[in-house]
Amino acid sequence: MSQQNLWKDKKGPRPRHGQLVLGELPAGLRLSVPEAQALHRAMEERLGAVVLILTDNRRRMVSARRVGQRIEIRAHHMFVGCASEVVDALATLAQRAPGVEAARACIRAYIAQNRDTIRFDVDEERLQALGEHHDLQAMLDRWRARFPVEALNDIVITWGRYGRGRRSIRFGSFDFDRRLIRIHPVLDQAWVPDYFVEFVVYHELLHALFPPRQLANRRVVHTRSFREMEERFPRYAEAMAWEQRNLPRLLER
Numbered sequence: 551m552s553q554q555n556l557w558k559d560k561k562g563p564r565p566r567h568g569q570l571v572l573g574e575l576p577a578g579l580r581l582s583v584p585e586a587q588a589l590h591r592a593m594e595e596r597l598g599a600v601v602l603i604l605t606d607n608r609r610r611m612v613s614a615r616r617v618g619q620r621i622e623i624r625a626h627h628m629f630v631g632c633a634s635e636v637v638d639a640l641a642t643l644a645q646r647a648p649g650v651e652a653a654r655a656c657i658r659a660y661i662a663q664n665r666d667t668i669r670f671d672v673d674e675e676r677l678q679a680l681g682e683h684h685d686l687q688a689m690l691d692r693w694r695a696r697f698p699v700e701a702l703n704d705i706v707i708t709w710g711r712y713g714r715g716r717r718s719i720r721f722g723s724f725d726f727d728r729r730l731i732r733i734h735p736v737l738d739q740a741w742v743p744d745y746f747v748e749f750v751v752y753h754e755l756l757h758a759l760f761p762p763r764q765l766a767n768r769r770v771v772h773t774r775s776f777r778e779m780e781e782r783f784p785r786y787a788e789a790m791a792w793e794q795r796n797l798p799r800l801l802e803r
């Protein structure tokens with residue numbers, strides 16, 4: 551893929567309706583289809599054309615991205631039948647409208663109240679994209695909207711856990727097998743600017759776009775095209791400078 555194409559915006563007439571997709575739900579799941587349709591209608595009243603994909607995915611309860619002229623929302627089926635204030639919150643989150651913090655709080659509360667009704671897999675790593683201060687899913691979704699390529703469709707993101715040893719730190723990692731981005735929890739602090747976390751997410755995402763290259767005697771993870779693309783991050787110089795200034799403080803905790 552050429553880099554130019556990645557940055558191009560699509561334009562065209564705006565469709566009026568999207569669709570409700572139930573095909574991703576497991577066969578045995580019982581769900582009220584009229585209520586699912588009502589949720590889809592309610593989303594379209596607020597957002598215009600919406601493709602609403604109901605999922606059984608506990609790792610990503612909600613995510614939204616623009617696909618052409620529609621908004622594609624993937625939401626856990628627990629949202630079927632939710633109150634209109636929760637629908638409002640989902641809509642606010644989907645369009646990153648003002649009040650997005652309150653919307654997240656509302657959705658978090660709804661998830662907490664309804665968590666018991668969800669199937670639980672013990673051996674699944676607990677993935678958590680919504681931090682105290684930074685929402686990794688929102689960041690991932692923004693980059694996805696910007697780079698609408700298949701290589702990013704199945705990427706999952708989570709805050710990592712605190713490990714031992716604070717003399718060095720890895721802000722992020724990309725697990726190629728699990729298609730999983732982990733971000734170091736030390737970055738989930740109020741004084742860490744959004745653009746820096748976003749830069750780390752961007753770096754890890756580029757690993758999915760620019761896979762390592764195997765040379766005769768070594769493996770190059772950060773290839774030249776990787777580095778070139780990394781430097782195209784809108785606040786690259788600022789992010790670099792911020793990291794230098796604040797690394798000691800990040801290692802301190």
Ligand SMILES: [Zn+2]
Nearest residue numbers: 753757771772
């Ligand atoms: Zn890297």
